[in-house]
Amino acid sequence: xxxxxxxxxxxxLRSYKKVFKYKDLEAITGLPAPALWRYINMKIMPSAERAQxxxxxxTQPQVIDRVLxxxxxxxxxxxxxxxKVIYNPSLLKIFAYLAYRExxxxxxxxxxxxxxxxxxxxxxxxxxxDTNLVIARKKPEFGIKEYYQTSYLARDPPAVVNLxxxxxxxxxxxxxxxxxxxxxTGRTSKALIKLIKMAGATPIGLFSIVAVSDRWRQLIEGExxxxxxxxxxxxxxxxx
Numbered sequence: 001x002x003x004x005x006x007x008x009x010x011x012x013l014r015s016y017k018k019v020f021k022y023k024d025l026e027a028i029t030g031l032p033a034p035a036l037w038r039y040i041n042m043k044i045m046p047s048a049e050r051a052q053x054x055x056x057x058x059t060q061p062q063v064i065d066r067v068l069x070x071x072x073x074x075x076x077x078x079x080x081x082x083x084k085v086i087y088n089p090s091l092l093k094i095f096a097y098l099a100y101r102e103x104x105x106x107x108x109x110x111x112x113x114x115x116x117x118x119x120x121x122x123x124x125x126x127x128x129x130d131t132n133l134v135i136a137r138k139k140p141e142f143g144i145k146e147y148y149q150t151s152y153l154a155r156d157p158p159a160v161v162n163l164x165x166x167x168x169x170x171x172x173x174x175x176x177x178x179x180x181x182x183x184x185t186g187r188t189s190k191a192l193i194k195l196i197k198m199a200g201a202t203p204i205g206l207f208s209i210v211a212v213s214d215r216w217r218q219l220i221e222g223e224x225x226x227x228x229x230x231x232x233x234x235x236x237x238x239x240x
Contacts, residue, residue, distance in 0.1 A: 009051035012058045012097055013040050018090035019067060029057050059098060067091065068231050072210065080233060082210060086120045086181050095230060096124035099179065099207040102228045103129065106204050108177045110134050110170060112196060114163060114188050121209060122179040129177070134170060136163045136192055144168075148198040152191040161188075165195040172200035183208040183229060186216025193223050 016025060017040055022033040029036065031054075038044045039054075046054060057063070071091060073081040085091050112134040113122035119135060126133040138161060140147060146167035154161045170176065176196050178189055189206060196203045205226040212233050221227065 005048055005055065006045050006051040008097065008100075009046055009054040009058075010039055010042060012055060012094065015090045015093040015097075016058060019094075028063055029054060055101075059101065064094075064098070064230060067094065068210070072231075072233075080182070080210065080212065082117070082181050085209060086117055089124075092121055092124045095121060095209050096128045098230060099125045099177070099228070100128045103177055103205055103207065103226070106177070106225070107175055108204060110174045110176045110201070111179050112136065112170075112176050112192060113179050114138075114192055117182065118180040121181050125177070125179045125207065131177075132169075132174075134165065134176070136165045136195055138162060138164070140164050141166070148195050150191050150194045150198070152187045154187065155185055161191075163191050163195060165199065167199065170196065170199035170201040174199075174201035175204045176201050177204055178206040178224075180206070180208045181210065183211040183216050184213070186219035189216065190219045190223070193220065 013025070013036060016028075020028075022036060025031075025036050026033055039046055068085070071082075071084040071088070073084065075081050085095075108129050108131055110132045111122050111126040111129065113119060114136045115138060122133060122135070141164075144166045147164045148167060149162065149164050151160050151162045153159070178192055178196075180189065183189065183206070193203045203224055205224050205228070206220065208227075208229050210231050210233055211229040214232075
C-alpha cells in the first residue's frame with residue numbers, strides 16, 4: 001500500500017514518463033526536466049510537501065482528460081474502445097493510483113471484477129491497495145465445486161449471462177471494491193454486488209475508468225458507499 005506520499009508521487013511520475021515527454025511533464029508540474037529526472041530515477045526524494053503538490057498536479061482533471069482523450073477510440077455512436085488503455089501497463093498504473101487516492105481510507109480488503117476486460121485494471125488496483133483479487137467468471141472453473149451464482153440480462157446482444165463466484169473467495173469480514181474499465185448499463189455491476197452479498201461480504205464502492213451515459217445510476221447508486229468514475233462519456237438515455 002502506498003502509505004508514503006513521496007513514493008506515490010515518484011511512481012506517478014514514472015508512469016507518466018512512459019506516456020508524456022519531459023517537456024509535457026515540465027508544463028504539468030512546473031518543475032524543470034533535470035529535477036523530474038532525479039525524482040524519477042530516485043537520485044533524490046521529494047519532500048512530503050513537494051510530493052503532495054506533484055500528486056495534485058498529476059491527477060488534476062485536465063491531465064487525466066488528456067490521457068483518456070489520446071487513448072479512447074469512438075468506434076460508433078456511443079460505442080468506445082478502451083483497448084489502448086486497458087492493455088497499457090503505464091496507463092493502468094495511473095488509474096490505479098486514482099483508485100488508491102479515492103478508496104484507501106475505506107479499509108478495502110478485496111477488489112472484485114468480472115472477466116474479461118476488467119481484469120487488467122482490477123489487478124493494478126488490488127496491487128496498490130494491497131488486497132485480495134476476486135474475479136467472477138461466466139463459466140465455472142475446473143476443480144472448484146462450490147459457487148455463488150447469479151445471472152443478468154445483457155443488452156447488446158440480448159442474452160442471459162451467468163456469473164460464478166467461488167464460495168471460498170470472500171468472507172463475511174471482507175469490504176469489497178468493485179473495479180471495471182467501462183460502466184454502461186450497470187447490470188454487470190449489479191450482479192456482482194449480488195454475488196458479494198451472497199458471500200456475506202460488504203460491497204463498499206465502485207471504481208470505473210469510463211462510464212457511458214447514466215443508465216447505471218438507478219441500478220447501483222444506492223447499493224454502495226462511494227462510486228468514482230474517472231471519465232463520464234456521453235451516451236443515449238434509456239427511454240422511460
